[in-house]
Amino acid sequence: MAFKEILLNMGPQHPSTHGVLRLKVALDNEVVMKVTPVLGYLHRGMEKLFENRTYQQITPLTDRFDYLAAISNNLGYLLAVEKLMGIEVPKRAQYIRVIFTELQRLASHLAWVGFFANDIGAMSVLLYGFIEREDILEIFEEYSGARLTVHAFRVGGVPTDINDKIIDMINTFILKLPKRIADIETLLTGNRIWKHRTIGVGVISPEDAISLGLTGPSLRSTGIKWDIRKDIPYSSYQDFQFEVPTSANGDLYDRYVLRLEEIKQSMRIIRQALDTLPQGETLTKVPRVLKIAPGEVFHSIEAPKGELGFYIKSNGTDKPERVKMKSPSFINMQSLETMCLGNLFADIVAVLGSLDIVLGEIDK
Amino acid sequence: MSNSLAADLIIPIIKIIIVGLFPLIMVMVMVWLERRVVAFIQLRLGPNRVGFQGILQPIVDAIKLFFKEDITHTGVDKVLFNISPVLVLFSSILAFCFIPLGGTMQIGTYNLNFWVAESPVGLLLIIGISSISVFGVIFGGWSSNSKYPLLGALRSVVQILSYEIPVAFSVLSIIFFSQSMNMIDIVNRQKDAGIWYGFMLPVSFVIFWISVVAETNRAPFDLPEAESELVAGFHTEYSGIKFAYFYMAEYAHMVLASSLAVVLFFGGWLPPFPNVAALSFLHVIPGFVWYLLKIMFFLYLFIWIRGTFPRYRFDELVRLAWKWLIPLSLLNILVIAFVRSFA
Amino acid sequence: MIINFLKKVFLIDLLQGLSVTLKYQFTHKVTIQYPEKVKESRERFRGILRVYRDGEGKQLCIACKICQKACPEDCFDIEGQKNTEDNKMRPVKFDWKLYRCSFCGLCQEACPTDAIKLSKEFRMATRDKSKLFFTLDQMYSDYDLNKHFRGESKK
Numbered sequence: 001m002a003f004k005e006i007l008l009n010m011g012p013q014h015p016s017t018h019g020v021l022r023l024k025v026a027l028d029n030e031v032v033m034k035v036t037p038v039l040g041y042l043h044r045g046m047e048k049l050f051e052n053r054t055y056q057q058i059t060p061l062t063d064r065f066d067y068l069a070a071i072s073n074n075l076g077y078l079l080a081v082e083k084l085m086g087i088e089v090p091k092r093a094q095y096i097r098v099i100f101t102e103l104q105r106l107a108s109h110l111a112w113v114g115f116f117a118n119d120i121g122a123m124s125v126l127l128y129g130f131i132e133r134e135d136i137l138e139i140f141e142e143y144s145g146a147r148l149t150v151h152a153f154r155v156g157g158v159p160t161d162i163n164d165k166i167i168d169m170i171n172t173f174i175l176k177l178p179k180r181i182a183d184i185e186t187l188l189t190g191n192r193i194w195k196h197r198t199i200g201v202g203v204i205s206p207e208d209a210i211s212l213g214l215t216g217p218s219l220r221s222t223g224i225k226w227d228i229r230k231d232i233p234y235s236s237y238q239d240f241q242f243e244v245p246t247s248a249n250g251d252l253y254d255r256y257v258l259r260l261e262e263i264k265q266s267m268r269i270i271r272q273a274l275d276t277l278p279q280g281e282t283l284t285k286v287p288r289v290l291k292i293a294p295g296e297v298f299h300s301i302e303a304p305k306g307e308l309g310f311y312i313k314s315n316g317t318d319k320p321e322r323v324k325m326k327s328p329s330f331i332n333m334q335s336l337e338t339m340c341l342g343n344l345f346a347d348i349v350a351v352l353g354s355l356d357i358v359l360g361e362i363d364k
Numbered sequence: 365m366s367n368s369l370a371a372d373l374i375i376p377i378i379k380i381i382i383v384g385l386f387p388l389i390m391v392m393v394m395v396w397l398e399r400r401v402v403a404f405i406q407l408r409l410g411p412n413r414v415g416f417q418g419i420l421q422p423i424v425d426a427i428k429l430f431f432k433e434d435i436t437h438t439g440v441d442k443v444l445f446n447i448s449p450v451l452v453l454f455s456s457i458l459a460f461c462f463i464p465l466g467g468t469m470q471i472g473t474y475n476l477n478f479w480v481a482e483s484p485v486g487l488l489l490i491i492g493i494s495s496i497s498v499f500g501v502i503f504g505g506w507s508s509n510s511k512y513p514l515l516g517a518l519r520s521v522v523q524i525l526s527y528e529i530p531v532a533f534s535v536l537s538i539i540f541f542s543q544s545m546n547m548i549d550i551v552n553r554q555k556d557a558g559i560w561y562g563f564m565l566p567v568s569f570v571i572f573w574i575s576v577v578a579e580t581n582r583a584p585f586d587l588p589e590a591e592s593e594l595v596a597g598f599h600t601e602y603s604g605i606k607f608a609y610f611y612m613a614e615y616a617h618m619v620l621a622s623s624l625a626v627v628l629f630f631g632g633w634l635p636p637f638p639n640v641a642a643l644s645f646l647h648v649i650p651g652f653v654w655y656l657l658k659i660m661f662f663l664y665l666f667i668w669i670r671g672t673f674p675r676y677r678f679d680e681l682v683r684l685a686w687k688w689l690i691p692l693s694l695l696n697i698l699v700i701a702f703v704r705s706f707a
Numbered sequence: 708m709i710i711n712f713l714k715k716v717f718l719i720d721l722l723q724g725l726s727v728t729l730k731y732q733f734t735h736k737v738t739i740q741y742p743e744k745v746k747e748s749r750e751r752f753r754g755i756l757r758v759y760r761d762g763e764g765k766q767l768c769i770a771c772k773i774c775q776k777a778c779p780e781d782c783f784d785i786e787g788q789k790n791t792e793d794n795k796m797r798p799v800k801f802d803w804k805l806y807r808c809s810f811c812g813l814c815q816e817a818c819p820t821d822a823i824k825l826s827k828e829f830r831m832a833t834r835d836k837s838k839l840f841f842t843l844d845q846m847y848s849d850y851d852l853n854k855h856f857r858g859e860s861k862k
Contacts, residue, residue: 006511006514008512016593057813060813117674120674120675121583122673122674124405124672124728127408128407131407141748141751144751145749145825146810149809186723187727190720190723193674193680194674197674288773344678346593346675346678347677405728405731406731408737409738668728668729672725672727673721
């Protein structure tokens, strides 16, 4: 019996498209024949906005880019600007930047575990992830005054030094997190339904992953060891000991296990950074009206979701001539169709969740 | 004369009204309980503003839903679209006629039975009537003229087809022991046996419970209305009072399933160890209360499971039924039949 | 091997999951009941912008307009005039648009006299758009924001 192909519009109003993504899905009964993402529902013209602002004024805008990992965006943009200016950030500021970007990675991964589990139907894990994320946001609030759009770093360093209270908060948080991770693992890792839903689903081969430009944990789950923190260190990442976890299968389960492992590695980095925090200045003197000589630069960092790159072209004024962002979510989403073809409809949701996309980053 | 009129007409009518209302009241309690328990699992508080600890929240919700605009969009098969919510709710409430909510109570010379109807094939009737609800789901999904409901309805058909069989087989093992399909007899036999069938036939109970969770479309088998995939499944296009019907029907089905589990496997209105003389003081508590306590436990189990597990996928759901539950229940019946006839 | 099989048959993985959620049902809940209990904002919280005076109640703002230049959202409209008393520039017009503000904190960092600061007040919801526009009188830290946004309602 032949079924007629069903053309299904998933989104932009759909519970699990992580915002306002629209997918045009062709289904044969429940088997996925075709997935076409339709973008632009959250387009704010970020890159154009950047051209009308001074270099310092752009930083708060990058918060709105990947709103689950605002600090990573700050860092990516600022490192590119500082590279263009050719200034060196004080060592203490670099360490503080590392601490907060790693905390942000924890927050992003914890939110991801929750969203991913919720997409697969385990609704409680979402809240468990969020409770821990809440503690991280408290630390951010204590440090910079905001929880989500943190605007934590400035050109030339960090605006405020960290004090003992923040260090205490981070230390208690890091002590408490492994227990919650263990609970999440009991709920998910061994669970037979979870294994059914994730093992062997959404598989992508290393060759496909590279040709589609996949980065971040999704790439590492195919066995390719590529982490910019390790391979092209920035902001003193070379000072810290940490592993880059990889696994071989490239399926959803591997991506899940990998992210949990990355959480543990991030905690390791934070602990080291706190232990070896150097003394000194936190902000290099930067002129208030920052004019950068004509030139161009590309700098990328390892954001929680993958490689986040900023291309900046300056023209001698205090505003950039062009800023281009290489956003990990946008590029990772290209692999959605490759991962979904031939799987069932329910797997689209799971695969989409596993890619860790944020629509603010895709639509810019 | 007037005495027999009361016995023959008025009391049954009152009973029918009470039994008709009982599932609905339980639905109210369940809606509140579900939101509170799931919230507690997730370290939240849940609704706690309306009334004591938010107990009036479901009533407020129901009032809201009744006054909401009832949208019937274009391209709908109007007859089926309107019938299906009624069909779903009606079938689950009707089945309660055959569920004994308690034992027999002596009031003067009159024996007050806590059930509306007693039928020699009560069990079959319950399973049959409650299965009508799947027609409501299919009609609702199909007549909506929308793709998500259609997919939900398709899933629902497959699910009911697969899981009716293990339910029937696991119930069959009860009938081996009770020698009757009369619900009241089944409870009385458990009293005679001195042990609830659930402890006697644990495998049957586990199969029954898994299948019944699947049949009521509850997590982890809530595929026909899988929120993260199919938006709201078969009732995506329903709003207002029709949506409220579907909503209530889901909970009424849970109450029915728990009632079945209690009556078949956990001694209905009987207190624990009904024949142990030392525990005879437990008989002071009316049977209805025992019944209520037991179904509350199973309703809680429904919620607890929902708050814990991820959702099965469509193909795995069918595989679980046909590759595990049905062979296992067949084997179970074989063993029970063997033991029954030689022991 | 056998242990794994037994674990599978007796649904150990599922029971473990159930035990975790059971444990969570009886642990402390994290919800804060908002209107009755308001979460204390942190020290550096970036809430609504306020203009501060010094300890003796003297004006700190010197109408230098650096905040106006630093603001990425163009929230400020400041005009200064020479004050005859202390011979310094003082603001005569200080319009601030809450509806444009993104609470980035660049203005308070730019301020040379620490006259403006993002306060801890975060409750700024209103149904009236005109209340999202502030003039100089309304910008001072002693201005009753509670009354401004929520009428006479209690705190």
